[in-house]
Amino acid sequence: MTELLSGPALDAELDRLAVVPRLLIALDFDGTLAPEVDDPAAARALPAARAALLALHALPDTIVALVSGRALESLAAVGEAPDDLPLIGSHGLELRFDATDVRPAVDARDAARVAALRSRLEPIVARVEGAWIEQKPAGLAVHSRLVDDTVAAAALADDVRAAATDGDDALTVRAGKNVVEFAVRDATKGDGLRALAERFAPDAVLFAGDDVTDEDALAVLSRRDLGIKVGSAETVARARVADPAAMAVALERVLDTRRALSGNTR
Ligand SMILES: [Mg+2]
Structure with missing residues (x-):
């Protein structure tokens, strides 16, 4: 395993990143700013992390954004972010650049595809107890965890898959444990980060995340950018911090350096 940047390095x-003219700081939420909790609705950023990101957001030429797997609505609720702070939800499917520019996961045509899919699957799902x-932002998931009859659960997965793709062969299908997911559109956090970079044209990007899906965003960073992995998992990031508390300290460092620069030159 290659040595990742930490400590003084x-x-x-x-410090190098903090002084670029235009800086985008894009951050995962759960596990990166907020410690993991059992109830997803109860997750909140650590006070130090929240204070640092709000202060960074207030600096000129500094864009702070949250990039999450959560649906946009859920991210806005737990993130308690100002309306003009950009949010990327549903792993890059939902974009909120500011309060007046919100791109939903699906357009009217896609929404009609999801509605048609639902009407094909409902009668099949209704026949299986449990x-x-x-409903998902760009599709839906059929859950069978509470189906006691394992034969019925297996048949259900086959039946919904056949009925779903029979009416719409462009659907993305993902089979998980006791769940089959259907989506009319697909995206990753890498797509979300690219959309932010196109919109805000930063000179450098700081991205931090803790989970497997954050690797998609870390992978689109270039040499001028900095990716930070929060926690001990394998990563393509160049740097690592231990936990959300250490991430808050990193954000405070960027804030202090950038605020000093801003005060001196603006
Ligand atoms: Mg996370």
Whole structure:
């Protein structure tokens, strides 16, 4: 395993980034700013992390954005972010550049595809005790965890897959444990980060995340950017911090350096 930047070497990189003319700081939320909790609705950023990101957001030429797998609505709720702070939800499917520029996961045509899909699957799911449909921003998921009859659960997965793709062969299908997901559109956090970079044209990007899906965003960074992995998992990031508390310290360092620069030159 290659040595990732940490300690003084990471501080030096944070200082380099902090002084670029236009800086995009894009951050995962759960596990990166907010400690993991059992109830997703109860997750909140650490006070130090929240204070640092709000202060960075207030600086000129500094864009702070949250990039999450959560649906946009959920991210806005737990993130308690100002309306003009950009949010990327549903792993890059939903974009909110500011309060007046919100791109939903699906357009009217896609929404009609999801509605048609739901009407094809509902009668099949209704026949199986314990099965249920979860509505997603760009599709839906059929859950069978509560189906006691394992034969019925296996048949259900086959039946919904056949009925779904029979009416719409462009659907993305993902089979998980006790769940089959259907989506009319697909995206990654890498797509979300690219959209932010196109919109805000930064000179450098700081991205931090803790989970497997954050690797998609870390992978689109270039040499001028800095990717930070939060936690001990394998990563393509160049730097690592231990936990959200350490991430807050890194953000405070960027803030202090950038605020000093801003005060001196503007
Ligand atoms: Mg996370």
